[in-house]
Amino acid sequence: MPFKAVVFDAYGTLYDIQSVAAVTEQAFPGHGDIITQIWRIKQLEYTWLRSLMQRYEDFAVVTRDSLIYTLRILGLPADAATLDRIIAKYLDLDPYPDARAALAAMKPHRLATLSNGSPAMLGALVKASGFDTLLDAVISVDARQIFKPSPEAYALIEQTLGLAPSDVLFVSSNPWDVCGAKAFGLSVAWIERVTPQAMAAACIKTELVAPLTLFKALRTQMDELGFAPDYRIAALSDLPEIASQHEP
Amino acid sequence: MPFKAVVFDAYGTLYDIQSVAAVTEQAFPGHGDIITQIWRIKQLEYTWLRSLMQRYEDFAVVTRDSLIYTLRILGLPADAATLDRIIAKYLDLDPYPDARAALAAMKPHRLATLSNGSPAMLGALVKASGFDTLLDAVISVDARQIFKPSPEAYALIEQTLGLAPSDVLFVSSNPWDVCGAKAFGLSVAWIERVTPQAMAAACIKTELVAPLTLFKALRTQMDELGFAPDYRIAALSDLPEIASQHEP
Numbered sequence: 001m002p003f004k005a006v007v008f009d010a011y012g013t014l015y016d017i018q019s020v021a022a023v024t025e026q027a028f029p030g031h032g033d034i035i036t037q038i039w040r041i042k043q044l045e046y047t048w049l050r051s052l053m054q055r056y057e058d059f060a061v062v063t064r065d066s067l068i069y070t071l072r073i074l075g076l077p078a079d080a081a082t083l084d085r086i087i088a089k090y091l092d093l094d095p096y097p098d099a100r101a102a103l104a105a106m107k108p109h110r111l112a113t114l115s116n117g118s119p120a121m122l123g124a125l126v127k128a129s130g131f132d133t134l135l136d137a138v139i140s141v142d143a144r145q146i147f148k149p150s151p152e153a154y155a156l157i158e159q160t161l162g163l164a165p166s167d168v169l170f171v172s173s174n175p176w177d178v179c180g181a182k183a184f185g186l187s188v189a190w191i192e193r194v195t196p197q198a199m200a201a202a203c204i205k206t207e208l209v210a211p212l213t214l215f216k217a218l219r220t221q222m223d224e225l226g227f228a229p230d231y232r233i234a235a236l237s238d239l240p241e242i243a244s245q246h247e248p
Numbered sequence: 249m250p251f252k253a254v255v256f257d258a259y260g261t262l263y264d265i266q267s268v269a270a271v272t273e274q275a276f277p278g279h280g281d282i283i284t285q286i287w288r289i290k291q292l293e294y295t296w297l298r299s300l301m302q303r304y305e306d307f308a309v310v311t312r313d314s315l316i317y318t319l320r321i322l323g324l325p326a327d328a329a330t331l332d333r334i335i336a337k338y339l340d341l342d343p344y345p346d347a348r349a350a351l352a353a354m355k356p357h358r359l360a361t362l363s364n365g366s367p368a369m370l371g372a373l374v375k376a377s378g379f380d381t382l383l384d385a386v387i388s389v390d391a392r393q394i395f396k397p398s399p400e401a402y403a404l405i406e407q408t409l410g411l412a413p414s415d416v417l418f419v420s421s422n423p424w425d426v427c428g429a430k431a432f433g434l435s436v437a438w439i440e441r442v443t444p445q446a447m448a449a450a451c452i453k454t455e456l457v458a459p460l461t462l463f464k465a466l467r468t469q470m471d472e473l474g475f476a477p478d479y480r481i482a483a484l485s486d487l488p489e490i491a492s493q494h495e496p
Contacts, residue, residue: 065472075448200323224313
């Protein structure tokens, strides 16, 4: 029996968060990579820390605060207009090149996204990419005021779609998100965009590393959290075949 | 009225977690810095993620798993004996040079540590450093099966010492820990070991950076989580004067 729904993470899975690098580089020439990486690392840290501190603020606040942090620690002064211009890219991130075709090929299934993004951020993003016509639901953790990987966030899939976890294939490129979804009880496909071989090769020169390499080392390799994905795929284009089978 | 108790974070505050670098470098020559930094970054990530996933395992497990992750993604094979030898350093971390004198100078106050460490790890650590004779209590979050910055972790101070938050000065060098303690309602002194000026200067060469520089960028500068420390000090030796006053 096929999965009844395929639910996607948004940031890093359907949309390339690294696509902010062009904007950060334009705003601060020579600093684009380090801003992009520290910003993303801190953005996620703040979602976890605020959730754990029971001090939820939505992803728009966290995204802005983590950018403010990044520019401050790099000693790069920014006015409100510059901050706004950089952050605006989050409303128009580049989709991965194979995202549209993969979604279209899976239209027989119900399709949704479950994201840390605020409803306003996600609404703008799916509209800008035209995915709003392909997705049956755009689910934001904001409804529960806690970020992934809290089980409460993943529970929103069943509450929104009315489908049991066993009927859902969850898709993410983020290892911590894969582990969180598995811990919750979903079937999970992990998009492994950086192979272990490429990762180890990039780290051979260990005295100095590119910020992007450090980002990949921290956030693209499967975590040691006691869980493993059901499916390990290289790209979104591998999904339609998996979605039509069901052997989790 | 002076604070009745001064409660210290352990890892990074009383004890220098960077002192594992000598051991990681010895085990994997040329890779000591990158192992040390990724290990520590992932160790904390795993405490936050496991807490949020409601999948607590103690700090000994998290410390081992994060080291396994680090060596795997760097393509460095390790047998159990090598893992054990590296991890053993966590039971004998170097105290900061001014830690003993600062603790001794504050003996009129009740002194304790509140740490993510497991009871066994903390017991070994305070004994190896001789701080067991200076501390009135060694408090592990393990009693609540959740890591800092959960409010449940900070609540252990009152439960253990029988003192209200307003009677306690909490001390940490970890910005996320400072914010968590402030959110809980404690008075907090932040040990700012890396000045903003030093941080920005280290990041001027942004194309390639040392892993230690990236670590400092991620984990030594005050976070944007809506809280600020009551006291901002440069070293543990600044504490005794603060502890004897009480104007939080």
